[in-house]
Amino acid sequence: MIRQSFVDQKPTLYLIATPIGNLKDISLRAIETLETVSVVFAEDTRNTLKLMSHYQIKKPIKSYHEHNKKEAALLVLNHLNNGESVGLVTDAGTPAISDPGYDLVLEVKDLYPVVAIPGATAFVTALIASGLAPQPFTFFGFLDRTESKREEELNRLSGLPHTLIFYERGDRVKQTLASVLKTLGDRKVVLAKELTKQFETYYEETASKLIETDINEKGEFVILVSGRDNETLNSGDMYQDVLDYVKLGYSEKDAIKKVAKDYKVHKNEVYQTVVNKGGIKQ
Known part of the structure; x- marks a missing residue:
């Protein structure tokens, strides 16, 4: 499936990033989009009202959060079906990043354009x-x-x-x-x-x-x-280290060679350890 956001003039769901702290951390495009949508759905309507009042934007604000997302999704679709574009914001930052939004995108994306308005992310x-x-x-x-x-x-x-x-x-x-x-x-x-x-x-x-x-x-x-040192894992458990190297993208064969080198043992010893532990299940 190919989705193009701006080819057809259809009502659109806009995912609008808002400031994570300083109210100036908002893009001109985000302000413009808040001004042009018909309605804004927000995780916390009080926070969003403060933001929109700061920028003198007057739009209806409705609630969309983790506990009402099914019912609110129907309201969003009703607006879109009526030809009205909708904005979605969270308390702070970018919608769907550890905040509500993902489920709504799944509901809407095959029916109407979904457009992200990028901005601050903590x-x-x-x-x-x-x-x-x-x-x-x-x-x-x-x-x-x-x-x-x-x-x-x-x-x-x-x-x-x-x-x-x-x-x-x-x-x-x-x-x-x-x-x-x-x-x-x-x-x-x-x-x-x-x-x-x-x-x-x-x-x-x-x-x-x-x-x-x-x-x-x-x-x-x-x-x-900080990430784990990729030079050598050497946790003291050869089998676990083989599994960890496989997680890092090594083939099973190369992981066994790497562990043998780390522990300064023959690769057959590592191989036998893997076999005795039941092999590598992915």
Whole structure:
């Protein structure tokens, strides 16, 4: 299927990025789009009203959030069916990035154009100023609230050499750091908060030291964790290291060779270890 956004003059769903802190962090195109759509659907209508009042934009604002998204999607489709273009915004940043929006896109994209109006995104803002490698990176969003599931999610990411990026509430950030330390090791971590605001702050240390650091836990954080060293994994478990190298893109054969070199053993020993563990299941 090919979708072209601007060929037909059809009512359109616009995904409009809004400021993540400083109200000036909004594009001219975003302002223009807010002025031209018939109605704006917002995660928090109060926040959006403040933004639109600041720019003297008067449009109907309706609610679209995680708990009413099915009913709200029908309202969005009704507007589109009536020939009215619709804007979607979140509390801050870009719709569908750890915020409602993805499900609405799936509902609309095969019926009407869906156009993204790019702008601020917290994790990109934090990444480029963090001092950690900006590419490759893996953005995960919010980890699970429960410790066991959170650690399962982190374990699945443990073999990646990518900078890992998460969102977290301030009152849970120390718990998440403890899970990072337990599953990923004592890696370098950067915590970013109040981005683009007056008190924008970056905390930069190893996970263990940040756990002991006095952190202002108010608000939300971006957590950035350095990737695993790709030169040698050598966790002490040859089988696990083979699996991790396969996750990194090595073939099974090359992963076995790499682990044999890391451990200074014959590749047949590593191969036999893999066989005894049940092989590599992908």
